Amino acid sequence: MGKNERKINVLDKGYVRHLETFGSDLTVVNNARASYDKESAELTDSDKRLIAFLAREKHMSPFRSPRISFEVYAPLVVARQWWRYAIDSQHIEDGTPWSESSRRYITEKTEFYLPGAGEWRSKPANSKQGSGAPLDEAEGIKWTQALEQVYKDGEVAYEAAMDAGIAPEQARLFLPAYGLMVRWRYTASLQAICHFLDQRLKNDAQKEIYDYAIAVLQIVREDFPISAQHLIEAKGTD
Incomplete structure (x- = not known):
């Protein structure tokens, strides 16, 4: 090599x-x-x-x-x-x-950014960056709910891991994005x-x-x- x-x-x-x-x-x-x-x-x-x-x-x-x-x-x-x-x-x-x-040292309130139903955007037609027109709000509701469920599942798993005595520096991996x-x-x-x-x-x-x-x-x-x-x-x- x-x-x-x-x-x-x-x-x-x-x-x-x-x-x-x-x-x-x-x-x-x-x-x-x-x-x-x-x-x-x-x-x-x-x-x-x-x-x-x-x-x-x-x-x-x-x-x-x-x-x-x-x-x-x-x-x-x-x-x-x-x-x-x-x-x-x-x-x-x-x-x-x-x-x-850092959640390695402290346990602070778990909060996530959750776009509202009217805040979801389509991908742009001719660009790799940015976004296109807003999605219909009825469609946006579905994605807001889906993301909220991901957050809830991660938070439940995080709290369970903490209660089970898992090291905080590893328990936080259950929170969305930390393990990405x-x-x-x-x-x-x-x-x-x-x-x-x-x-x-x-x-x-x-x-x-x-x-x-x-x-x-x-x-x-x-x-x-x-x-x-x-x-x-x-x-x-x-």
């Missing part, structure tokens, strides 16, 4: 697929030495010690220009957790924080990815996102073995 064809299966249907890597451990070293107008042609033991020093002393800027792109296919509940780290990375750079309540598989492409700096890994490879991480972090770690270790060793405290399984 070629370097740009690495794909690691996760859970029953999901995966992490490597798309592209920019840079290497040598890139980190040469970023750090730029202020002294120095450059290494190959990674030496001295360079490895420099990477360890940068990580230990929290000098993060040399780790920001190397980047990795992934394609991820995962349940929505994993995507929502992962999104926090995309926002976290932006917050570091331009101050755009995002905090969201979604696909996205994710590009981030080496620093941002290692921050995500350092957090989601800890023992208290949700099992599902932990499994995805292990897959990402495998790719990061192959492309940045020295940087990964020093940036990630909890390194997961070998």
Whole structure:
């Protein structure tokens, strides 16, 4: 399997697929030495010690220009957790924080968006996006009732799972959409990815996102073995 064809299966249907890597451990070293107008042609033991020093002393800027792109296919509940780290990375750079309540920690009132009978729309004739004319209200009643039943069934199952002692982070999968598989492409700096890994490879991480972090770690270790060793405290399984 070629370097740009690495794909690691996760859970029953999901995966992490490597798309592209920019840079290497040598890139980190040469970023750090730029202020002294120095450059290494190959990674030496001295360079490895420099990477360890940068990580230990929290000098993060040399780790920001190397980047990795992934394609991820995962349940929505994993995507929502992962999104926090995309926002976290932006917050570091331009101050755009995002905090969201989580049914992993709290049990809040279960509510769903339910379109009214007159709010259903037909699909557009010549476009993949948007919608066409409104449906007849009599037809809309049928779809409102059908969606409402889906919500009710999911809520009943969710409450039963909670009463049975199922972990909230899994019980919420009974609520519509939480277990839906979604696909996205994710590009981030080496620093941002290692921050995500350092957090989601800890023992208290949700099992599902932990499994995805292990897959990402495998790719990061192959492309940045020295940087990964020093940036990630909890390194997961070998």
